[in-house]
């Protein structure tokens with residue numbers, strides 16, 4: 021008998037930047053709807069648009085921290101850093117009960133999870149930037165600065181990223197197939213986000229699930245049911261009650 025109960029829920033690229041807006045409301049509703057139906061909720065990066073440290077006392081950070089604390093009382097929550105929220109740390113994990121995941125992370129049943137930015141190796145300038153901001157010495161220095169300095173620094177990084185991304189050819193902002201194949205050696209299926217190119221397709225002997233960004237009025241999430249992955253979308257405009265499996269997926 022094939023399994024029919026979803027085991028894992030996957031989310032990425034919500035880019036939350038305003039506490040209380042429609043995306044925050046839909047996320048809270050979605051987690052309430054699913055937290056008793058799955059064995060684990062996997063947040064695979066860029067859930068928030070910016071994370072300047074676990075001591076951030078801004079509205080989005082406080083709201084998100086409270087949401088994590090509430091959710092872990094019902095269901096295990098796994099959190100991976102993205103390219104915007106790469107400063108999630110131990111203090112957040114300890115205060116909320118989430119478990120931080122390394123990127124990439126291979127589950128015991130052969131699912132490779134990643135935010136996805138590390139596999140965009142055609143974007144050489146981005147990989148150099150990533151090496152810098154993922155360096156622990158760099159992170160320690162940044163985190164030692166006052167919150168207000170970090171806020172300004174984060175805003176400058178976002179502006180710079182928008183400016184440079186606007187001038188990059190689309191193809192270099194996608195995952196490099198050879199990089200992915202090498203990274204996923206030994207995995208049966210892959211789940212990632214980052215590229216904002218949602219798809220769920222056959223991949224080697226398994227599947228590749230790419231989560232979509234929450235924008236243009238549409239939210240996305242992934243499910244694992246047995247060994248099968250599926251991609252789902254729903255409207256951000258009204259209360260989350262149910263989703264639609266994407267046609268053909």
Ligand SMILES: [Mn+2]
Nearest residue numbers: 066102103214
């Ligand atoms: Mn990203």
